[in-house]
Amino acid sequence: MKYEILKFDTMEVDFHRVYRIKNVNTGELGGYIENEDNLSQEGNCWVHRNAIVYGRARVRDNAQIMDYAKVCGQNVCLDFGDVIVYDNARVREKAKVSDNAKIFHNADVFGEAIVHGRAEVSENAQVFDKSEVYGWVKVKGNSKICGRTDINSDSEVIDTILKDCEIKGAGKIVMKSVELVGIKIDYSSGTIKNLESNPF
Numbered sequence: 001m002k003y004e005i006l007k008f009d010t011m012e013v014d015f016h017r018v019y020r021i022k023n024v025n026t027g028e029l030g031g032y033i034e035n036e037d038n039l040s041q042e043g044n045c046w047v048h049r050n051a052i053v054y055g056r057a058r059v060r061d062n063a064q065i066m067d068y069a070k071v072c073g074q075n076v077c078l079d080f081g082d083v084i085v086y087d088n089a090r091v092r093e094k095a096k097v098s099d100n101a102k103i104f105h106n107a108d109v110f111g112e113a114i115v116h117g118r119a120e121v122s123e124n125a126q127v128f129d130k131s132e133v134y135g136w137v138k139v140k141g142n143s144k145i146c147g148r149t150d151i152n153s154d155s156e157v158i159d160t161i162l163k164d165c166e167i168k169g170a171g172k173i174v175m176k177s178v179e180l181v182g183i184k185i186d187y188s189s190g191t192i193k194n195l196e197s198n199p200f
Contacts, residue, residue, distance in 0.1 A: 003023050003024060006019055006021065014072065016054040018033060032047070032051070032054075037056070038053040038058065042098070043062055044060045044061075045060055045061055046065070051086075052071070053071045057071045057092075059079070059148065060080075061082075061083075063082070067092070072091075073095065074094050076095050076097075081101075083100070083102075085103045086103075089121075090110070090171070095115070097116065097121045099114045101118070102120045103115065104125050109121060109126075115133045120139070120140075122138070124142045127139060128144075130150075131147065131148065136154040138157065149163060149166070151168075153168055155172070165185070166183075166185070167185045170187075
């Protein structure tokens with residue numbers, strides 16, 4: 001057993017009663033969870049000081065939930081690697097985050113979205129619906145990745161809306177201030193493709 005739930009240090013969040021945790025080996029106070037199903041007693045996963053995990057969300061392996069991050073939902077799962085969620089980021093509903101993915105700033109991952117590999121979602125970006133973001137993708141600014149978008153590449157997506165798109169390849173693509181619906185981009189190694197338009 002690596003932590004205990006402190007029943008006297010509690011608060012209510014979105015109609016869920018959450019309790020502070022404490023590392024039984026070091027005495028370090030952690031963040032808040034609703035119950036033991038939210039945070040594995042195995043591995044190095046941890047919910048830090050002001051972070052909150054509740055609902056049916058599960059944090060496992062080496063996942064780190066930090067700062068004021070909130071992880072909640074029906075089947076949210078952060079596992080299989082070194083996931084980091086921090087700042088004011090949120091992962092909720094049925095979203096899944098794994099491997100070495102990072103969710104931070106005010107980013108929001110929800111719906112049935114999947115973020116994995118070394119993908120990063122930051123600033124005010126949103127990944128939702130049934131979208132999947134993986135590889136070395138960086139989604140930032142006010143980007144919205146939605147529908148059934150699938151991005152697997154070394155891409156940088158800034159202030160862009162992608163809906164029902166497929167973007168893959170070994171090259172690098174930078175998308176800034178574009179709105180794309182239903183397109184497919186497949187590019188080969190060494191290709192650098194810049195898509196830029198007036199802000200939407």
